[in-house]
Amino acid sequence: MLKLSRLADYATLLMCRMTREPEAALSAAQLAQALGLPLPTVAKLLKRLTRAQLLSSERGGNGGYRLARSAASISLVDVISAVDGAPALTQCVNTPGSCAIELNCETRGHWAAINHAVSSVLSGVSLAQLGSARAIVIKPPQRIDQRKEGASRR
Amino acid sequence: MLKLSRLADYATLLMCRMTREPEAALSAAQLAQALGLPLPTVAKLLKRLTRAQLLSSERGGNGGYRLARSAASISLVDVISAVDGAPALTQCVNTPGSCAIELNCETRGHWAAINHAVSSVLSGVSLAQLGSARAIVIKPPQRIDQRKEGASRR
DNA sequence: CTAATATAGGACTATATAAGTCCTATATTG
DNA sequence: CAATATAGGACTTATATAGTCCTATATTAG
Numbered sequence: 578m579l580k581l582s583r584l585a586d587y588a589t590l591l592m593c594r595m596t597r598e599p600e601a602a603l604s605a606a607q608l609a610q611a612l613g614l615p616l617p618t619v620a621k622l623l624k625r626l627t628r629a630q631l632l633s634s635e636r637g638g639n640g641g642y643r644l645a646r647s648a649a650s651i652s653l654v655d656v657i658s659a660v661d662g663a664p665a666l667t668q669c670v671n672t673p674g675s676c677a678i679e680l681n682c683e684t685r686g687h688w689a690a691i692n693h694a695v696s697s698v699l700s701g702v703s704l705a706q707l708g709s710a711r712a713i714v715i716k717p718p719q720r721i722d723q724r725k726e727g728a729s730r731r
Numbered sequence: 732m733l734k735l736s737r738l739a740d741y742a743t744l745l746m747c748r749m750t751r752e753p754e755a756a757l758s759a760a761q762l763a764q765a766l767g768l769p770l771p772t773v774a775k776l777l778k779r780l781t782r783a784q785l786l787s788s789e790r791g792g793n794g795g796y797r798l799a800r801s802a803a804s805i806s807l808v809d810v811i812s813a814v815d816g817a818p819a820l821t822q823c824v825n826t827p828g829s830c831a832i833e834l835n836c837e838t839r840g841h842w843a844a845i846n847h848a849v850s851s852v853l854s855g856v857s858l859a860q861l862g863s864a865r866a867i868v869i870k871p872p873q874r875i876d877q878r879k880e881g882a883s884r885r
Numbered sequence: 886c887t888a889a890t891a892t893a894g895g896a897c898t899a900t901a902t903a904a905g906t907c908c909t910a911t912a913t914t915g
Numbered sequence: 916c917a918a919t920a921t922a923g924g925a926c927t928t929a930t931a932t933a934g935t936c937c938t939a940t941a942t943t944a945g
Protein backbone atom coordinates (compact mmCIF):
# COMPACT_ATOMS: atom_id res chain seq x y z
CA MET A 578 0.00 0.00 0.00
CA LEU A 579 3.03 2.19 0.12
CA LYS A 580 2.58 3.73 3.50
CA LEU A 581 4.80 5.23 6.10
CA SER A 582 5.56 3.15 9.13
CA ARG A 583 3.62 4.20 12.15
CA LEU A 584 6.80 5.32 13.86
CA ALA A 585 7.71 7.52 10.92
CA ASP A 586 4.26 8.99 11.04
CA TYR A 587 4.56 9.71 14.77
CA ALA A 588 7.96 11.21 14.15
CA THR A 589 6.58 13.79 11.77
CA LEU A 590 4.02 14.79 14.37
CA LEU A 591 6.69 15.02 16.98
CA MET A 592 8.93 17.15 14.83
CA CYS A 593 6.07 19.39 13.87
CA ARG A 594 5.22 19.92 17.47
CA MET A 595 8.80 20.84 18.23
CA THR A 596 8.81 23.27 15.36
CA ARG A 597 6.31 25.33 17.29
CA GLU A 598 8.78 25.82 20.14
CA PRO A 599 12.16 25.57 18.53
CA GLU A 600 13.97 27.15 21.44
CA ALA A 601 12.53 25.19 24.31
CA ALA A 602 14.08 22.03 25.64
CA LEU A 603 11.14 19.66 25.60
CA SER A 604 11.34 16.42 27.51
CA ALA A 605 10.11 13.09 26.21
CA ALA A 606 7.44 13.12 28.88
CA GLN A 607 6.17 16.55 27.90
CA LEU A 608 5.97 15.62 24.25
CA ALA A 609 4.26 12.30 24.90
CA GLN A 610 1.75 14.16 27.00
CA ALA A 611 1.19 16.86 24.40
CA LEU A 612 0.59 14.43 21.57
CA GLY A 613 -1.21 11.71 23.46
CA LEU A 614 1.33 9.09 22.49
CA PRO A 615 2.89 6.44 24.73
CA LEU A 616 6.01 7.67 26.47
CA PRO A 617 8.32 4.73 25.70
CA THR A 618 7.57 5.06 22.02
CA VAL A 619 8.12 8.78 22.02
CA ALA A 620 11.37 8.31 23.89
CA LYS A 621 12.55 5.81 21.33
CA LEU A 622 11.76 8.15 18.47
CA LEU A 623 13.50 11.09 20.09
CA LYS A 624 16.61 8.99 20.51
CA ARG A 625 16.64 8.05 16.86
CA LEU A 626 16.02 11.59 15.73
CA THR A 627 18.83 12.81 17.95
CA ARG A 628 21.16 10.18 16.67
CA ALA A 629 20.44 11.36 13.14
CA GLN A 630 21.31 14.86 14.32
CA LEU A 631 17.91 16.31 13.59
CA LEU A 632 17.53 17.07 17.28
CA SER A 633 19.98 18.08 19.93
CA SER A 634 19.59 16.82 23.46
CA GLU A 635 20.48 17.83 26.97
CA ARG A 636 20.52 15.53 29.94
CA GLY A 637 19.69 16.23 33.51
CA GLY A 638 17.12 18.45 35.11
CA ASN A 639 15.63 20.93 32.67
CA GLY A 640 17.02 18.76 29.94
CA GLY A 641 15.17 17.71 26.83
CA TYR A 642 15.24 17.95 23.08
CA ARG A 643 15.09 20.73 20.53
CA LEU A 644 15.53 21.07 16.81
CA ALA A 645 19.17 20.92 15.83
CA ARG A 646 18.64 23.28 12.93
CA SER A 647 15.93 25.39 11.39
CA ALA A 648 12.60 23.80 10.59
CA ALA A 649 12.97 25.00 7.02
CA SER A 650 16.10 22.95 6.59
CA ILE A 651 14.69 19.67 7.84
CA SER A 652 12.75 17.69 5.28
CA LEU A 653 10.35 14.80 5.48
CA VAL A 654 12.90 12.48 3.97
CA ASP A 655 15.28 13.41 6.78
CA VAL A 656 12.72 12.46 9.37
CA ILE A 657 11.65 9.26 7.69
CA SER A 658 15.21 8.17 7.09
CA ALA A 659 16.16 8.84 10.69
CA VAL A 660 13.40 6.58 11.91
CA ASP A 661 13.16 3.83 9.32
CA GLY A 662 16.19 4.16 7.13
CA ALA A 663 16.31 5.63 3.66
CA PRO A 664 13.36 5.00 1.36
CA ALA A 665 13.89 1.95 -0.86
CA LEU A 666 10.86 0.98 -2.86
CA THR A 667 12.63 -2.20 -3.88
CA GLN A 668 15.26 -4.07 -1.96
CA CYS A 669 17.71 -3.86 -4.81
CA VAL A 670 17.98 -0.08 -4.55
CA ASN A 671 19.91 -0.03 -1.30
CA THR A 672 20.75 -3.67 -0.78
CA PRO A 673 22.23 -5.16 -3.92
CA GLY A 674 22.40 -8.92 -3.88
CA SER A 675 19.16 -9.35 -1.96
CA CYS A 676 17.14 -10.41 -4.98
CA ALA A 677 17.53 -13.79 -6.62
CA ILE A 678 16.79 -12.63 -10.13
CA GLU A 679 18.77 -9.44 -9.85
CA LEU A 680 21.24 -10.33 -12.55
CA ASN A 681 18.86 -10.62 -15.41
CA CYS A 682 16.15 -8.35 -14.12
CA GLU A 683 14.98 -5.96 -16.79
CA THR A 684 13.49 -3.50 -14.38
CA ARG A 685 16.26 -3.26 -11.85
CA GLY A 686 18.02 -0.33 -13.44
CA HIS A 687 14.87 1.71 -13.44
CA TRP A 688 14.07 1.41 -9.78
CA ALA A 689 16.92 3.62 -8.69
CA ALA A 690 15.49 6.44 -10.77
CA ILE A 691 11.98 5.90 -9.52
CA ASN A 692 13.15 5.71 -5.94
CA HIS A 693 15.07 8.90 -6.39
CA ALA A 694 12.02 10.68 -7.77
CA VAL A 695 9.91 9.64 -4.82
CA SER A 696 12.59 10.69 -2.37
CA SER A 697 12.80 14.04 -4.11
CA VAL A 698 9.17 14.69 -3.45
CA LEU A 699 9.67 14.02 0.24
CA SER A 700 12.84 16.04 0.42
CA GLY A 701 10.90 18.94 -1.05
CA VAL A 702 8.68 19.23 2.00
CA SER A 703 10.16 20.87 5.08
CA LEU A 704 8.94 20.81 8.63
CA ALA A 705 8.28 24.49 8.31
CA GLN A 706 5.89 23.82 5.47
CA LEU A 707 4.27 20.88 7.15
CA GLY A 708 3.52 22.91 10.22
CA SER A 709 2.26 25.90 8.30
CA ALA A 710 -1.35 26.60 7.51
CA ARG A 711 -0.43 27.41 3.95
CA ALA A 712 -1.21 24.84 1.32
CA ILE A 713 1.63 22.86 -0.12
CA VAL A 714 1.31 23.04 -3.85
CA ILE A 715 2.81 20.49 -6.13
CA LYS A 716 4.51 21.92 -9.15
CA PRO A 717 2.39 20.46 -11.89
CA PRO A 718 3.20 17.81 -14.15
CA GLN A 719 5.23 15.78 -11.82
CA ARG A 720 6.50 13.77 -14.72
CA ILE A 721 8.95 11.05 -15.40
CA ASP A 722 9.84 11.14 -19.04
CA GLN A 723 11.30 8.58 -21.25
CA ARG A 724 13.81 9.95 -23.62
CA LYS A 725 13.11 9.64 -27.30
CA GLU A 726 10.09 7.41 -27.19
CA GLY A 727 7.64 10.16 -26.38
CA ALA A 728 4.78 7.82 -25.63
CA SER A 729 4.13 9.29 -22.25
CA ARG A 730 0.58 8.52 -21.44
CA ARG A 731 -1.95 11.21 -20.90
CA MET B 732 11.43 2.61 5.16
CA LEU B 733 8.88 3.38 2.58
CA LYS B 734 9.11 0.25 0.52
CA LEU B 735 6.81 -1.64 -1.75
CA SER B 736 5.26 -4.79 -0.40
CA ARG B 737 6.85 -7.92 -1.74
CA LEU B 738 3.68 -8.80 -3.58
CA ALA B 739 3.62 -5.44 -5.31
CA ASP B 740 7.22 -5.96 -6.27
CA TYR B 741 6.45 -9.40 -7.73
CA ALA B 742 3.50 -7.93 -9.55
CA THR B 743 5.65 -5.45 -11.40
CA LEU B 744 7.92 -8.28 -12.52
CA LEU B 745 4.93 -10.28 -13.61
CA MET B 746 3.46 -7.44 -15.58
CA CYS B 747 6.78 -6.69 -17.19
CA ARG B 748 7.12 -10.25 -18.28
CA MET B 749 3.67 -10.18 -19.81
CA THR B 750 4.51 -6.99 -21.61
CA ARG B 751 6.97 -8.98 -23.65
CA GLU B 752 4.20 -11.22 -25.02
CA PRO B 753 1.12 -9.06 -24.89
CA GLU B 754 -0.82 -11.27 -27.26
CA ALA B 755 -0.21 -14.67 -25.70
CA ALA B 756 -2.49 -16.20 -23.10
CA LEU B 757 -0.01 -17.08 -20.38
CA SER B 758 -1.07 -19.43 -17.61
CA ALA B 759 -0.21 -18.93 -13.97
CA ALA B 760 1.97 -22.02 -14.13
CA GLN B 761 3.94 -20.73 -17.10
CA LEU B 762 4.56 -17.39 -15.48
CA ALA B 763 5.58 -18.88 -12.15
CA GLN B 764 7.99 -21.08 -14.01
CA ALA B 765 9.40 -18.23 -16.07
CA LEU B 766 10.03 -15.98 -13.09
CA GLY B 767 11.03 -18.61 -10.56
CA LEU B 768 8.28 -17.59 -8.16
CA PRO B 769 5.96 -19.93 -6.24
CA LEU B 770 2.85 -20.83 -8.18
CA PRO B 771 0.24 -20.11 -5.49
CA THR B 772 1.60 -16.65 -5.01
CA VAL B 773 1.68 -15.93 -8.71
CA ALA B 774 -1.86 -17.22 -9.04
CA LYS B 775 -3.01 -14.93 -6.29
CA LEU B 776 -1.40 -11.93 -7.91
CA LEU B 777 -2.87 -12.70 -11.32
CA LYS B 778 -6.29 -12.86 -9.79
CA ARG B 779 -5.90 -9.46 -8.18
CA LEU B 780 -4.52 -7.91 -11.32
CA THR B 781 -7.40 -9.33 -13.31
CA ARG B 782 -9.90 -8.07 -10.83
CA ALA B 783 -8.45 -4.61 -11.25
CA GLN B 784 -8.88 -5.01 -14.98
CA LEU B 785 -5.24 -4.71 -15.79
CA LEU B 786 -5.32 -8.24 -17.17
CA SER B 787 -7.95 -10.17 -19.01
CA SER B 788 -8.34 -13.87 -18.38
CA GLU B 789 -9.63 -16.93 -20.16
CA ARG B 790 -10.55 -20.15 -18.46
CA GLY B 791 -10.25 -23.69 -19.71
CA GLY B 792 -7.67 -25.35 -21.86
CA ASN B 793 -5.37 -22.86 -23.58
CA GLY B 794 -6.61 -20.31 -21.11
CA GLY B 795 -4.47 -17.84 -19.28
CA TYR B 796 -3.89 -14.15 -18.80
CA ARG B 797 -2.86 -11.26 -21.01
CA LEU B 798 -2.63 -7.50 -20.69
CA ALA B 799 -6.04 -5.92 -20.86
CA ARG B 800 -4.64 -2.81 -22.57
CA SER B 801 -1.42 -1.48 -23.93
CA ALA B 802 1.69 -1.58 -21.78
CA ALA B 803 2.09 2.14 -22.32
CA SER B 804 -1.24 2.79 -20.69
CA ILE B 805 -0.62 0.78 -17.53
CA SER B 806 1.33 2.59 -14.84
CA LEU B 807 3.13 1.51 -11.73
CA VAL B 808 0.50 3.04 -9.56
CA ASP B 809 -2.09 0.92 -11.33
CA VAL B 810 -0.18 -2.22 -10.53
CA ILE B 811 0.59 -1.30 -6.96
CA SER B 812 -2.97 -0.24 -6.29
CA ALA B 813 -4.33 -3.45 -7.75
CA VAL B 814 -2.22 -5.52 -5.39
CA ASP B 815 -2.07 -3.50 -2.20
CA GLY B 816 -4.63 -0.77 -2.54
CA ALA B 817 -3.97 2.84 -3.38
CA PRO B 818 -0.87 4.47 -1.89
CA ALA B 819 -1.60 6.18 1.39
CA LEU B 820 1.47 7.46 3.17
CA THR B 821 -0.67 8.23 6.17
CA GLN B 822 -3.83 6.51 7.24
CA CYS B 823 -5.77 9.71 7.20
CA VAL B 824 -5.40 10.14 3.45
CA ASN B 825 -7.71 7.33 2.48
CA THR B 826 -9.27 6.39 5.78
CA PRO B 827 -10.54 9.43 7.60
CA GLY B 828 -11.38 8.79 11.19
CA SER B 829 -8.59 6.33 11.78
CA CYS B 830 -6.39 8.74 13.68
CA ALA B 831 -7.14 9.88 17.18
CA ILE B 832 -5.71 13.34 16.83
CA GLU B 833 -7.13 13.92 13.38
CA LEU B 834 -9.30 16.81 14.36
CA ASN B 835 -6.63 19.14 15.54
CA CYS B 836 -3.75 17.79 13.52
CA GLU B 837 -1.81 20.54 11.86
CA THR B 838 -0.25 18.35 9.27
CA ARG B 839 -3.25 16.40 8.11
CA GLY B 840 -4.20 18.71 5.31
CA HIS B 841 -0.77 18.52 3.80
CA TRP B 842 -0.56 14.77 3.53
CA ALA B 843 -3.10 14.57 0.76
CA ALA B 844 -0.90 16.80 -1.38
CA ILE B 845 2.25 14.88 -0.55
CA ASN B 846 0.55 11.60 -1.21
CA HIS B 847 -0.67 12.90 -4.52
CA ALA B 848 2.80 13.97 -5.53
CA VAL B 849 4.24 10.56 -4.76
CA SER B 850 1.44 8.84 -6.62
CA SER B 851 2.09 11.10 -9.57
CA VAL B 852 5.64 9.93 -9.80
CA LEU B 853 4.47 6.34 -9.91
CA SER B 854 1.72 7.05 -12.36
CA GLY B 855 4.32 8.59 -14.63
CA VAL B 856 6.07 5.29 -15.16
CA SER B 857 4.43 2.84 -17.55
CA LEU B 858 5.05 -0.85 -17.97
CA ALA B 859 6.38 -0.08 -21.41
CA GLN B 860 9.02 2.14 -19.85
CA LEU B 861 9.83 -0.25 -17.09
CA GLY B 862 10.43 -3.05 -19.54
CA SER B 863 12.45 -0.93 -21.90
CA ALA B 864 16.21 -0.77 -21.84
CA ARG B 865 16.05 2.98 -22.16
CA ALA B 866 16.76 5.03 -19.10
CA ILE B 867 13.87 6.61 -17.30
CA VAL B 868 14.78 10.23 -16.78
CA ILE B 869 13.35 12.26 -14.01
CA LYS B 870 12.44 15.79 -14.94
CA PRO B 871 14.72 17.72 -12.64
CA PRO B 872 13.74 19.66 -9.75
CA GLN B 873 10.98 17.49 -8.55
CA ARG B 874 9.80 20.24 -6.27
CA ILE B 875 7.01 20.92 -3.95
CA ASP B 876 6.59 24.60 -3.54
CA GLN B 877 4.88 26.60 -0.99
CA ARG B 878 2.64 29.22 -2.39
CA LYS B 879 1.07 32.04 -0.52
CA GLU B 880 -2.48 31.32 -1.47
CA GLY B 881 -5.10 30.63 1.12
CA ALA B 882 -4.97 27.62 3.26
CA SER B 883 -7.00 24.94 1.60
CA ARG B 884 -7.23 22.81 4.63
CA ARG B 885 -9.79 23.33 7.28
C1' DC C 886 28.15 15.29 47.77
C1' DT C 887 23.81 13.43 47.13
C1' DA C 888 19.34 12.92 45.23
C1' DA C 889 16.50 13.70 41.50
C1' DT C 890 15.85 14.03 36.72
C1' DA C 891 16.64 13.21 32.02
C1' DT C 892 18.73 11.10 27.98
C1' DA C 893 21.60 6.84 25.65
C1' DG C 894 21.67 2.46 24.15
C1' DG C 895 20.28 -1.91 23.60
C1' DA C 896 17.76 -6.31 24.60
C1' DC C 897 13.61 -8.41 24.68
C1' DT C 898 8.62 -9.46 23.84
C1' DA C 899 4.31 -9.02 21.71
C1' DT C 900 1.46 -8.08 17.95
C1' DA C 901 -0.25 -6.77 13.66
C1' DT C 902 0.25 -7.36 8.97
C1' DA C 903 1.73 -9.58 5.08
C1' DA C 904 2.72 -13.69 2.69
C1' DG C 905 1.80 -18.03 1.44
C1' DT C 906 -1.18 -22.17 0.94
C1' DC C 907 -5.18 -24.73 0.07
C1' DC C 908 -10.03 -25.86 -0.85
C1' DT C 909 -14.23 -25.51 -3.51
C1' DA C 910 -16.69 -23.59 -7.41
C1' DT C 911 -17.05 -22.31 -12.21
C1' DA C 912 -15.95 -21.91 -16.99
C1' DT C 913 -13.92 -23.65 -21.45
C1' DT C 914 -11.93 -26.82 -24.64
C1' DG C 915 -11.42 -31.08 -27.22
C1' DC D 916 -17.37 -36.02 -20.02
C1' DA D 917 -12.67 -35.54 -18.73
C1' DA D 918 -9.05 -32.41 -18.40
C1' DT D 919 -7.46 -27.87 -17.67
C1' DA D 920 -7.47 -23.29 -16.05
C1' DT D 921 -9.21 -19.35 -13.55
C1' DA D 922 -12.36 -17.24 -9.36
C1' DG D 923 -12.91 -16.47 -4.78
C1' DG D 924 -12.20 -16.93 -0.27
C1' DA D 925 -10.67 -19.16 4.14
C1' DC D 926 -7.00 -20.41 6.69
C1' DT D 927 -2.15 -20.82 8.50
C1' DT D 928 2.36 -19.31 8.99
C1' DA D 929 6.14 -16.15 8.87
C1' DT D 930 8.15 -11.76 9.41
C1' DA D 931 8.70 -7.13 10.41
C1' DT D 932 7.16 -3.66 13.29
C1' DA D 933 5.91 -1.72 17.45
C1' DG D 934 6.17 -1.43 22.07
C1' DT D 935 8.39 -2.16 26.61
C1' DC D 936 11.89 -2.37 29.90
C1' DC D 937 16.51 -2.48 31.97
C1' DT D 938 21.03 -0.52 32.85
C1' DA D 939 24.31 3.17 32.20
C1' DT D 940 25.56 8.01 31.98
C1' DA D 941 25.19 12.93 32.26
C1' DT D 942 23.39 17.29 34.44
C1' DT D 943 21.25 20.16 37.79
C1' DA D 944 19.62 21.68 42.31
C1' DG D 945 19.97 21.85 47.01
